Amino acid sequence: MSRTEVSEMKQIHQPIPLGTLIGRELRNEKVEKPTVKYGQAGLAKKGEDYFLTKPDYQRVPGDPSTSFSVFAIFDGHNGVSAAIFTKENLLNNVLSAIPQEIGREEWLQALPRALVAGFVKTDIEFQQRGETSGTTVTFVVIDDWTVTVASVGDSRCILDTQGGVVSLLTVDHRLEENVEERERVTASGGEVGRLNVFGGSEVGPLRCWPGGLCLSRSIGDTDVGEFIVPIPHVKQVKLSNAGGRLIIASDGIWDALASDLAAQSCRGLPAELAAKLVVKEALRSRGLKDDTTCLVVDIIPYDHPVLPPTPKKKQNLLSSLAFKKRSQSSTKGTSKLASVGAVEELFEEGSAMLAERLGKDFPLDSNSGLFRCAICQVQQPPGEGLSVNSGPFFSPASRPWEGPFLCASCRRKKDAMEGKKPTTRSVIS
Ligand SMILES: [Zn+2]
Numbered sequence: 001m002s003r004t005e006v007s008e009m010k011q012i013h014q015p016i017p018l019g020t021l022i023g024r025e026l027r028n029e030k031v032e033k034p035t036v037k038y039g040q041a042g043l044a045k046k047g048e049d050y051f052l053t054k055p056d057y058q059r060v061p062g063d064p065s066t067s068f069s070v071f072a073i074f075d076g077h078n079g080v081s082a083a084i085f086t087k088e089n090l091l092n093n094v095l096s097a098i099p100q101e102i103g104r105e106e107w108l109q110a111l112p113r114a115l116v117a118g119f120v121k122t123d124i125e126f127q128q129r130g131e132t133s134g135t136t137v138t139f140v141v142i143d144d145w146t147v148t149v150a151s152v153g154d155s156r157c158i159l160d161t162q163g164g165v166v167s168l169l170t171v172d173h174r175l176e177e178n179v180e181e182r183e184r185v186t187a188s189g190g191e192v193g194r195l196n197v198f199g200g201s202e203v204g205p206l207r208c209w210p211g212g213l214c215l216s217r218s219i220g221d222t223d224v225g226e227f228i229v230p231i232p233h234v235k236q237v238k239l240s241n242a243g244g245r246l247i248i249a250s251d252g253i254w255d256a257l258a259s260d261l262a263a264q265s266c267r268g269l270p271a272e273l274a275a276k277l278v279v280k281e282a283l284r285s286r287g288l289k290d291d292t293t294c295l296v297v298d299i300i301p302y303d304h305p306v307l308p309p310t311p312k313k314k315q316n317l318l319s320s321l322a323f324k325k326r327s328q329s330s331t332k333g334t335s336k337l338a339s340v341g342a343v344e345e346l347f348e349e350g351s352a353m354l355a356e357r358l359g360k361d362f363p364l365d366s367n368s369g370l371f372r373c374a375i376c377q378v379q380q381p382p383g384e385g386l387s388v389n390s391g392p393f394f395s396p397a398s399r400p401w402e403g404p405f406l407c408a409s410c411r412r413k414k415d416a417m418e419g420k421k422p423t424t425r426s427v428i429s
Contacts, residue, residue: 033144034243035300036069039272041279042250042293048076049250049291050083050135054091059107066104068143071295073155075250077213079133082220085126086135090219093125094118094139096377108146112234112347115139115150116357117375123219123230124376124413134213134221137232138170138248142299145239146346147246150232152217155250160263161342162242168259169246171233171350173217176205181216184352188227188419217352226416231357233350240342243299245271247278252292256282271296354414358404374404375413 036055052072059066070091076083097117098110119137136153149157151170159167175182175192182192191209194202205214211224219230247262257265257278265281266274275296282292351357358374370379406414 032241032302034239034241035302036142036297037271037300038071038295038297039270039275040293040295041272041275042291043279043283043288045252045288045291047291048080048083049252049293050074050076050080050087051293051295052087052091053295057091060101068141069297070139070141071246071248071297072137072139073248073250073293073295075136075153075155075291075293077134077218078221079131081129081131082126082133082218083135085129086122086137086219089125090118090122090137090139093121097121097374104143108143108148108236108346111141111148112150112236112349113357113359113374115141115148115232115234116354117377119150119152119219119230119232120354120375120410120413121377124410126220127222130222132221132223134215134218134224134228136215136250137219139232140246140248140297142246142297145241145243145299146236147239147244147299148234148236148347150234152219152230152232153215154254155248156254156259157246157248158259158263159237159239159244159246159343160267161239161244163342165342166260166263167343169235169237173215173233174205175208175214175216178216182206185216185225185227188225188417190225190227226413227419229352229417231352231354231417234347235345236347238344238346239299240344241301242342243301244343245274246297246299247274247294248297249278249294250291252288252290253278253282253294255290256286266296271298353418354404354406371405373407373410375406375410378407380405380407
């Protein structure tokens with residue numbers, strides 16, 4: 001942009017001083033970077049819901065052009081310690097799994113696997129404390145127009161876009177509703193069934209035994225089987241420059257309100273008010289049966305005060321059909337809806353197998369000659385037999401130098417999550 005063009009812009013948009021614009025250009029920050037506004041509301045029944053809002057976190061400290069935002073909800077059960085521990089440690093554990101000093105695009109590409117590493121590391125660290133509580137996690141990273149959501153459990157995140165299309169960015173890890181997860185848990189040695197009350201009749205939702213948890217994934221839950229895994233479903237999408245609204249909430253909202261109703265109930269309102277209205281709407285239909293927490297996050301085109309209201313049309317189907325997909329995504333069975341094209345899907349993966357989630361290029365550190373554990377980031381010398389490829393469960397032992405590499409304790413965790421006891425290793429190969 002020339003200096004003349006900049007002055008012309010100044011005449012049209014008085015509030016932006018010329019110096020600010022030039023400063024942005026010098027810092028290579030695009031003027032079209034969106035604004036993020038958010039609001040939170042909630043009502044406690046048990047006091048086990050926690051949330052995290054970090055609207056302006058700098059990847060490179062002191063450099064505002066590297067800022068991104070994090071929003072998360074942690075719905076605890078069987079106590080609050082897992083929710084609090086995860087709130088305090090997860091972000092750092094995710095960030096420590098991304099190499100320093102890489103560009104924005106590389107950072108965004110590394111993020112899905114760093115989220116997997118961070119979730120598993122946080123779970124291992126919490127379980128070492130010997131406490132038994134557990135928590136759902138829905139963890140949202142917003143960097144410019146790119147939204148990355150990682151989740152375990154049933155606290156949903158939905159996306160409402162300008163076309164009036166509501167999309168689910170999470171998967172509900174509930175045994176009752178998720179056949180794939182039931183099969184995984186059963187194959188890993190868990191039993192899935194309902195509670196047997198006196199007299200032999202079965203009540204309530206499907207649960208996993210031992211433990212009796214209704215969820216198939218969580219952080220914590222030390223006393224439930226290791227097949228209740230902390231490996232998140234991760235979805236990464238890029239919004240159009242029209243922006244969009246995220247509604248992140250615990251199941252207290254979603255048990256009362258369908259996703260498209262939640263989105264419709266607050267369209268056109270600023271985020272703070274929208275969050276209050278969603279909670280109010282959920283309570284109106286169901287009463288306060290559970291902890292109810294809602295975060296509304298608007299990703300707004302630069303210089304727009306609020307998202308413009310969307311006309312309420314019948315086409316507001318809850319659907320992932322609106323995504324324009326890239327070939328690298330591994331999700332099966334999702335079709336396209338070319339007429340919308342508002343949201344580009346960059347990545348989606350929900351496998352509970354670490355081998356499919358961590359990538360192979362966790363490198364040998366050229367300075368120290370050490371391998372780095374892909375989960376906990378501990379460094380170790382090569383030749384200790386710790387490559388995931390060196391054992392019978394990952395790819396062939398003929399390529400033991402190929403990553404990802406896991407330290408002994410993260411390797412034990414991996415095998416336990418897959419229902420493979422160390423003593424049975426030689427049998428399965
Ligand atoms: Zn490790």
